[in-house]
Amino acid sequence: MHSHDDTNPAEHDDNVYDALATADDDGRWAFGTGFDAGTAEIDAPAPEGVDRDDLAAYCLMLADDALIASQRLAGWTAKAPELEEDVALANIALDLLGQARVLLSRAGHLGAAEPFRAGPWDAQRSGAGRLRQDDEDVLTYFRDDRAFRNVTLVETDLGDFGRTIAWILLLSSWRLALMQRLTASRDPVIAAVAGKAVKELTYHRDYAAQWTLRLGDGTELSHARMQAGLDAVWPFVEELFLPHDVERRLADVGVAVDPAELRAEVDAVLEQVLPVATLTRPERPAVGLVGGQRHRRSWGGRDGVHTESLGTVLAVMQSLARAHPEATW
Amino acid sequence: MVTAPLLDARTAAEGVVDPEMPMLTLADLGVLRGVDTAGDGTVVVTITPTYSGCPALDEMRADLRRKLHAAGHERVEVRTTFSPPWSTDWISDAGRRKLAEAGVAPPDRLGPRPAGGPVPLTLVAPSRAVACPRCGAPDTEETSRFGPTACTALRRCRSCAEPFEHVKEI
Numbered sequence: 001m002h003s004h005d006d007t008n009p010a011e012h013d014d015n016v017y018d019a020l021a022t023a024d025d026d027g028r029w030a031f032g033t034g035f036d037a038g039t040a041e042i043d044a045p046a047p048e049g050v051d052r053d054d055l056a057a058y059c060l061m062l063a064d065d066a067l068i069a070s071q072r073l074a075g076w077t078a079k080a081p082e083l084e085e086d087v088a089l090a091n092i093a094l095d096l097l098g099q100a101r102v103l104l105s106r107a108g109h110l111g112a113a114e115p116f117r118a119g120p121w122d123a124q125r126s127g128a129g130r131l132r133q134d135d136e137d138v139l140t141y142f143r144d145d146r147a148f149r150n151v152t153l154v155e156t157d158l159g160d161f162g163r164t165i166a167w168i169l170l171l172s173s174w175r176l177a178l179m180q181r182l183t184a185s186r187d188p189v190i191a192a193v194a195g196k197a198v199k200e201l202t203y204h205r206d207y208a209a210q211w212t213l214r215l216g217d218g219t220e221l222s223h224a225r226m227q228a229g230l231d232a233v234w235p236f237v238e239e240l241f242l243p244h245d246v247e248r249r250l251a252d253v254g255v256a257v258d259p260a261e262l263r264a265e266v267d268a269v270l271e272q273v274l275p276v277a278t279l280t281r282p283e284r285p286a287v288g289l290v291g292g293q294r295h296r297r298s299w300g301g302r303d304g305v306h307t308e309s310l311g312t313v314l315a316v317m318q319s320l321a322r323a324h325p326e327a328t329w
Numbered sequence: 330m331v332t333a334p335l336l337d338a339r340t341a342a343e344g345v346v347d348p349e350m351p352m353l354t355l356a357d358l359g360v361l362r363g364v365d366t367a368g369d370g371t372v373v374v375t376i377t378p379t380y381s382g383c384p385a386l387d388e389m390r391a392d393l394r395r396k397l398h399a400a401g402h403e404r405v406e407v408r409t410t411f412s413p414p415w416s417t418d419w420i421s422d423a424g425r426r427k428l429a430e431a432g433v434a435p436p437d438r439l440g441p442r443p444a445g446g447p448v449p450l451t452l453v454a455p456s457r458a459v460a461c462p463r464c465g466a467p468d469t470e471e472t473s474r475f476g477p478t479a480c481t482a483l484r485r486c487r488s489c490a491e492p493f494e495h496v497k498e499i
Contacts, residue, residue, distance in 0.1 A: 041410065084483070094384070205450060206474070269450055272452070
């Protein structure tokens with residue numbers, strides 16, 4: 001966080017650009033906004049009996065789900081079917097980005113950002129006294145795909161509006177069930193993020209459910225595209241319920257939730273929505289999961305094994321920051 | 330040289346307005362969680378965001394620092410806290426009145442929410458009685474659940490046909 005001692009823009013009504021031009025002397029890194037400093041909960045130590053590296057990894061999992069989902073949704077900006085939907089999708093993306101930033105900062109506080117500060121783009125290496133980039137920025141812009149811990153659903157191409165709605169319906173139903181349980185997490189940051197996220201995700205799920213009804217129970221064409229969208233995201237759903245070892249260990253100490261517990265609640269939402277929307281629950285095999293191993297994770301985003309789609313997302317998200325590693329404004 | 334502050338810290342902090350809804354002070358909005366003076370004289374202001382991704386938070390911090398500096402407080406620290414999470418119930422009565430006067434429909438008070446159990450999904454959008462802040466007519470419709478800021482929805486009055494914003498309940 002950098003101080004910002006410019007004069008009040010309201011006193012410069014004649015030219016709002018004056019206020020921008022007289023901003024900080026110390027400069028801000030062009031790609032970061034600074035968040036981790038001065039946030040009460042982020043500095044809290046790991047709860048007693050909780051492995052610090054596990055907690056950092058879990059914060060990254062929760063953060064990366066939201067960060068990559070947010071980046072994907074932001075791709076709709078200025079392209080949605082109607083202005084209202086453009087605004088809605090951008091709002092959902094913004095909520096998820098906010099959740100991601102706090103969790104990334106928490107992971108950074110627990111040491112997760114340090115290995116990624118040493119790249120050729122690291123501002124600290126080339127200029128004495130340059131800005132130290134915040135943990136959340138280092139983790140967002142300077143990690144490569146294998147270091148991202150998100151479930152693969154969130155990195156998949158959103159396709160058309162129908163597929164996007166199916167994607168939001170599944171993602172928000174799952175994350176809402178997860179976050180509601182995490183309000184009781186022993187980690188104060190995870191619990192605090194969850195407390196806010198529950199309210200936000202309730203709106204996201206309502207939005208997706210209502211569009212699922214309108215499209216599913218709409219015209220022949222909208223029905224067909226909504227069903228096709230649901231079919232397309234379905235192979236990525238199974239992974240949402242497969243626990244990673246980190247999740248299991250942290251669930252045992254009251255910090256995390258075993259995602260297998262979330263299946264019934266997500267199913268209940270689908271059972272409520274799909275029949276009214278005249279849609280059929282898909283029966284398609286899960287991506288990357290070998291038959292007969294449904295309870296064992298053999299592959300997945302939580303381990304850093306991603307689909308090729310993540311590369312596209314990261315290229316868009318990271319390339320500018322990497323091309324201009326010391327840009328300030 | 331130490332000079333006496335021109336305005337006490339709490340009064341100065343409470344007078345800072347929200348960057349996106351400038352008819353409200355941070356106190357009206359209910360995001361100001363504390364104003365304390367540390368042993369070394371540093372003013373420590375604690376705020377909470379309305380939504381996780383609220384982009385106004387950085388501006389709030391900067392505005393608080395500016396206002397407190399201008400009021401004669403040299404050392405200012407703005408801290409953020411997330412817990413307990415903000416809800417629209419934190420908006421004061423004065424804040425609700427100011428919103429309505431500015432043509433923004435204030436949120437209903439939700440009261441304490443039941444803890445535990447899945448969050449119910451309602452397939453039909455709840456038809457809240459949101460009166461038009463311009464003509465007062467009760468017959469209004471939601472045009473978009475998401476508005477120009479994270480905390481507002483868009484509505485339209487069926488009586489006077491004017492669009493308006495509604496601070497949606499969370």
